[in-house]
Amino acid sequence: xxxxxxxxxxxxxxxxxxxxxxxxGIDANIEKVTDMQEIMKYTMSTPGLVVNGKLKxxxxxxxxxERVKAMIKSEV
Amino acid sequence: xxxRFADYMTYSIIGLAQGTALADAVHFFIYDTIKIFLLLVTxxxxxxxxxxxxxxxxxxxxxxxxxxxxxNILAALLGIVTPFCSCSAVxxxxxxxxxxxxLGVTFSFLIxxxxxxxxxxxxxWGLFGWKIALIYATTGVTLAIAAGIVIGxxxxxxxxxxxxxxxxxxxxxxxxxxxxDKLVYARDYTKDLMKKLWPYVVVGIGLGAxxxxxxxxxxxxxxxxxxxxxxxxxxxxxxxxLYSSGAGMIPIVxxxxxxxxAMGTVLAFMMxxxxxxxxEAIILKNVLKMRLIYTFFGIVTVGIIIVGYLFNAIL
Numbered sequence: 001x002x003x004x005x006x007x008x009x010x011x012x013x014x015x016x017x018x019x020x021x022x023x024x025g026i027d028a029n030i031e032k033v034t035d036m037q038e039i040m041k042y043t044m045s046t047p048g049l050v051v052n053g054k055l056k057x058x059x060x061x062x063x064x065x066e067r068v069k070a071m072i073k074s075e076v
Numbered sequence: 077x078x079x080r081f082a083d084y085m086t087y088s089i090i091g092l093a094q095g096t097a098l099a100d101a102v103h104f105f106i107y108d109t110i111k112i113f114l115l116l117v118t119x120x121x122x123x124x125x126x127x128x129x130x131x132x133x134x135x136x137x138x139x140x141x142x143x144x145x146x147x148n149i150l151a152a153l154l155g156i157v158t159p160f161c162s163c164s165a166v167x168x169x170x171x172x173x174x175x176x177x178x179l180g181v182t183f184s185f186l187i188x189x190x191x192x193x194x195x196x197x198x199x200x201w202g203l204f205g206w207k208i209a210l211i212y213a214t215t216g217v218t219l220a221i222a223a224g225i226v227i228g229x230x231x232x233x234x235x236x237x238x239x240x241x242x243x244x245x246x247x248x249x250x251x252x253x254x255x256x257d258k259l260v261y262a263r264d265y266t267k268d269l270m271k272k273l274w275p276y277v278v279v280g281i282g283l284g285a286x287x288x289x290x291x292x293x294x295x296x297x298x299x300x301x302x303x304x305x306x307x308x309x310x311x312x313x314x315x316x317x318l319y320s321s322g323a324g325m326i327p328i329v330x331x332x333x334x335x336x337x338a339m340g341t342v343l344a345f346m347m348x349x350x351x352x353x354x355x356e357a358i359i360l361k362n363v364l365k366m367r368l369i370y371t372f373f374g375i376v377t378v379g380i381i382i383v384g385y386l387f388n389a390i391l
Contacts, residue, residue: 008163008164009163010161010163011163036166036167036170036243037243039167040167040170040171040174040243040245040248041245042248043132043133043167043248043250044132044133044136044164044167044168044170044171044248045131045132045159045160045161045164045167045168046163046164046167055249055251056251057251058131058250058251059131059132059159059164060159060161060265060268061261061264061265061268063264064264067260
């Protein structure tokens with residue numbers, strides 16, 4: 001599974017995603033995207049979460065652990 | 077009802093004698109804390125639900141290829157409801173420009189969004205009444221429209237960083253959400269914000285209570301009152317480099333108004349702190365050349381100073 005975290009300066013979504021992947025026990029490649037051109041392919045509001053090429057979340061406030069888990073599971 | 081609860085707490089539970097300065101201050105603190113918190117939670121939640129219908133992607137589509145005036149007016153109004161944090165200023169700016177939103181229209185959005193926010197408005201409403209809040213909102217939007225039009229007229233496209241024009245983005249779709257999702261978002265948003273906000277609010281009301289009970293007024297009146305012609309100018313020049321949200325501003329504003337600072341000076345100070353700041357300049361440097369940043373800050377600063385004097389003259 002391919003997961004991209006579109007990074008933001010004011011929210012630490014990557015930590016939540018890592019925790020979620022660990023708890024779900026799935027095999028996923030987490031990429032932290034900071035390149036603007038790449039982020040802009042998906043959204044204008046960070047932080048964002050892209051699972052298998054699909055934008056699952058964008059903007060503040062970032063989702064909590066349970067919601068991130070649900071977003072990832074929906075693409076399994 | 078809140079009034080009676082505050083009466084009960086002050087005179088019966090804490091046991092203060094009615095009419096003393098301390099009782100006054102305590103009563104004011106209890107009453108205002110409850111009132112402002114109720115207002116904040118209710119309105120932030122409602123605003124968050126409204127905001128969830130205006131993701132930046134939608135705003136971008138609405139504003140793309142809009143003409144001057146109409147575009148500036150729409151942008152300034154959408155700035156109030158589109159959720160946007162200064163961290164996202166760079167992708168948002170690129171996204172707007174790339175979609176053919178004119179530069180001046182983009183600036184109307186960037187000016188109104190941080191300046192006219194729901195927290196500042198609620199706090200102003202709660203502390204000084206709805207008229208002041210309405211005046212703040214109307215002037216904020218007007219200023220954003222006017223400054224955007226001026227920047228648009230100056231044809232400063234060449235002072236946008238060159239790489240911005242080369243980025244090609246294409247269609248962007250906002251994440252589709254159900255009404256239930258929107259309510260969850262609004263709940264998270266309210267919780268998030270209140271967590272950050274409450275210390276400021278308590279300190280602000282506390283300061284207000286002290287002022288209410290104790291502080292003499294002649295000193296501030298002399299320096300920041302309506303009769304000092306330089307008060308607005310100095311307040312704005314102090315406010316421009318400072319960075320704070322509306323919520324952080326209110327404690328100071330509350331204390332100053334209590335001591336007799338003129339309302340126009342207060343509004344100008346608040347606008348200058350929320351509208352532009354040093355950190356924002358640093359973020360914008362990623363997409364704008366210095367000349368455009370100076371122009372942007374210059375126009376907004378002059379606009380705010382005019383607003384300050386105008387209100388001191390008519391309020």
